[in-house]
Amino acid sequence: MKTTVTYDVVIIGGGPAGLSAAISLLQKQELSVLVIEGQAIGDELIGENCPPNTILLLKQLRVAKAFYKGNHAPCPGYASVWGRADVGYNDFIVNPLGPSWRLDRKAFDSMLADEARRLSAQIHWSTQFLDAVKVEKGYALRLRDRIANAEYKVNARFVVDASGANSRFAKAIGISKIIEDRLFASIRIASIAEGKPSKQIQIEAVPEGWWYNAALPDNRIITMMLSEKENIAALQDSQHEGFEAQLANTNFIAERLKKLKLKEHQYYTRPVYSGILPVIEGKDWVAIGDAASSYDPIAAHGIHKGISDGIRVTSKILAFFNGEEELNSFSAFVNERYVNYKKNRDYVYAIEQRWYDAPFWNKRIMNPLEITYANNGYK
Structure with a gap:
């Protein structure tokens, strides 16, 4: 010692x-x-x-x-398939x-x-x-x-x-x-051997969760799926063949990745909890x-x-x-911020109504009208 x-x-x-x-x-x-x-x-x-x-x-x-x-x-902004089948864009061009x-x-x-x-x-x-x-x-x-x-x-x-x-x-x-939601992230980081990736961050909702794809500054790309614990096991099957198969089934991100040749794949799994x-x-x-x-x-x-x-x-x-x-002013700040975060999270998930009955989405979305009432203090 x-x-x-x-x-x-x-x-x-x-x-x-x-x-x-x-x-x-x-x-x-x-x-x-x-x-x-x-x-x-x-x-x-x-x-x-x-x-x-x-x-x-x-x-x-x-x-x-x-x-x-x-x-x-x-990063100029986001391109996302969320709540609808076509791509929507959120750009930072007007941000001061x-x-x-x-x-x-x-x-x-x-x-x-x-x-x-x-x-x-x-x-x-x-x-x-x-x-x-x-x-x-x-x-x-x-x-x-x-x-x-x-x-x-x-x-x-x-x-x-x-x-x-x-x-x-x-x-x-x-x-x-206090844990309020439990997600798991299945992550692949790969080097780009050929091709030029988009500078936009790409997000795509699917029945099992949602995908995130972004180029990294060191000529690598990160692709991640957020899903339930049960689906993460399938993503890890057979040397991550499950990951590659589910990624190939995406409509938007898979098409973007086809333009690249990737090598040196590394896979990680991380728990992602919402809590305070x-x-x-x-x-x-x-x-x-x-x-x-x-x-x-x-x-x-x-x-x-x-x-x-x-x-x-x-x-x-x-x-x-x-x-x-x-005084405990820091605690008050963190608690208030967390309440606002939950409102925003609920609102974002409520936008995606296409797979309301799928286990992932059923746990996390409510009717947008219910969100409005909840945010105004009604039950």
């Missing part, structure tokens, strides 16, 4: 939420900050799309110039903030990590959070170095749970997320990003939400260290 070191703040999770919290905090006050991340440098990262207003957040973190120098690709962005996620997270380290944060990659014990001043955290396969402990006066949808720290102190913690913060801890509230990917706000939370929560952490009373 290594000698126990005490940090002012330990951030569990080195994704956009956790790294943004470290940057924002250290820009305002000199503290000892440790970020721990279970993945290793260079691991594949899923999630590459962010809306135009993400730029405003990057300017607050003072990394916008570095972002523009990166290999990130602007410009296009949305398709990120080179490894480069994006490295950019944030470099800035956090420049501001004196320590980052332990390949480090697993195991559990936490409340002590007189904060928490004793038990961690495992995955490379050395060795456990060690650190003490934290304040903990930020940025561990993603599993909310690992909150769970360790006895708080379980019943308790989002305490006196000496707080959950942010997907750890606090996780969304259906149809919302396309995961990265933006994480960065926004990392910046917003800084005032709570500084109030703790400066001996000031901070």
Whole structure:
């Protein structure tokens, strides 16, 4: 066991939420900050799309110039087959903030990590959070170095749970997320050997769920199906032949992919839960990003939400260290945002009425008139 070191703040999770919290905090006050991340440098990262207003957040973190120098690709908009058989378009041409962005996620997270380290944060990659014990001043955290396969402990006066949808720290102190919907994503990432992909993100609803297809900045393409757990097993059958067969049956995305020659296919499966913690913060801890509230990917706000939370929560952490009373304003904000997210999610799913009796859609859609009544407080 290594000698126990005490940090002012330990951030569990080195994704956009956790790294943004470290940057924002250290820009305002000199503290000892440790970020721990279970993945290793260079691991594949899923999630590459962010809306135009993400730029405003990057300017607050003072990394916008570095972002523009990166290999990130602007996205002109969406092309979707949803609620009807023909293609509809949603363009960003009239947005004053410009296009949305398709990120080179490894480069994006490295950019944030470099800035956090420049501001004196320590980052332990390949480090697993195991559990936490409340002590007189904060928490004793038990961690495992995955490379050395060795456990060690650190003490934290304040903990930020940025561990993603599993909310690992909150769970360790006895708080379980309220899960309202469970999806699974079957994902294929492939390199483009020949052809030029569309710059638009493509979405297509099918009876079993919906497909997402987007070009990545590093000459790769990501294709993903969101579906029920039962269908995911079929997608994985026979070396993912089920995935390829269901993809070939799409009307819109399959035609777009026929124009490309792909190689080096890699497949992943990820659970995708919509849910929120019943308790989002305490006196000496707080959950942010997907750890606090996780969304259906149809919302396309995961990265933006994480960065926004990392910046917003800084005032709570500084109030703790400066001996000031901070009311649970962050919890109120997250709860209100989650209510609005659910209204928007329900509205989007209600647009698709073609397969009302299919198990996937039957669980997630209601009549549009019912949505209107619910949104106005009627039952």
